[in-house]
Amino acid sequence: MRRTVARLASRRSLLLVACAPLLAQGCGEPAADPARAPHDSSADTSTSSGGSASSGGSASGGGSAPNQPPRRVCDGSSGVRLAYQQLGGGAVGTGQSLLVQNGFRYLVVDGQCRYWAFGTQDMKSFWQETRTGTLDAAAEKELAAALAYQDWTSAEAYYPSCDGSTELLWGDSVTRTATAACPDGSEGPHEEIRAQGKAAREWIETLWASGAPVDGPVRLRAVRQPPDLQNTRPTAEWPLEVDIDSVAIDLVDDLQLNIESPGYLVKDDPGIAVLRGYRDKLLAGDFSEYEGQDLLLPMEDGNDVYIVSVRDTVPYENEDGILRPPEPGQ
Known part of the structure; x- marks a missing residue:
């Protein structure tokens, strides 16, 4: 291959x-019909x-092969x-x-x-x-x-x-x-x-x-914004016990990351529910200045502004948060 x-x-x-x-x-x-379901409508x-x-x-789809x-x-x-x-x-x-x-x-x-x-x-x-x-x-x-x-x-x-x-x-x-x-x-x-x-x-x-x-752990990434980059959006408060600056990365470093770069794993922290609540508010437009604006979640800590992303996790992710097929023999 x-x-x-x-x-x-x-x-x-x-x-x-x-x-x-x-x-x-x-x-x-081409876009699919959002109302289409894979089951009979009477299901x-x-x-x-x-x-x-x-x-x-x-x-429709595969049936068992003979004797298999x-x-x-x-x-x-x-x-x-x-x-x-x-x-x-x-x-x-x-x-x-x-x-x-x-x-x-x-x-x-x-x-x-x-x-x-x-x-x-x-x-x-x-x-x-x-x-x-x-x-x-x-x-x-x-x-x-x-x-x-x-x-x-x-x-x-x-x-x-x-x-x-x-x-x-x-x-x-x-x-x-x-x-x-x-x-x-x-x-x-x-x-x-x-x-x-x-x-x-x-x-x-x-x-x-x-x-x-889902509940349980989340992964996040906090990107520290340059001091000369003014934020005009509404901001949220950092809800976790860990200090945000200790887990944040600079914007220039974020630009070097790819999809398989790990995020910071958060578990057993009461602030997880708050993060998920922020996601709901973000989708409702609470952190946007106008309709249709890019969905970004800004958080402030003192004079510093961070752009934070957070996602749910699946139990079968590896230690870096990646979900992929196991290597042959594993």
């Missing part, structure tokens, strides 16, 4: 090509106190069994590469049928909470069918596009990628993989809507 997933994702994240306006619909793709989709998601109706035991998503194991991530370039604001560290969209399901979903059609500048829940037996079966999970085999494919994203599907020791190749490129089963990615994005819409906001 010409490239590995890790090298490719890192290289594309450094490009930061200016396709961000397209990413809310899928970079390099019952609900969230219980445990965050259970159920669905009805039929779904079914590949189960919810096999009772504690690891990731099915994951979809939309990775790639895209212009983001100060400190905000952290927000898309694990994809402009992602869906993660483990062997206990727990899921984590992020990146719906209507999210604003990647400032969206991750939601979680539990698939019931019917939803597990339909999700596996929609993504042809039973038929997955490892593949590295390329499709012709100069501003497209990388579609990454993985689980059960299988990794499938379809990556944009500019100016031309057509190699491997890219149409099949991209169709499975499209189906995964439709499931993100449904599962995010039926899930509950």
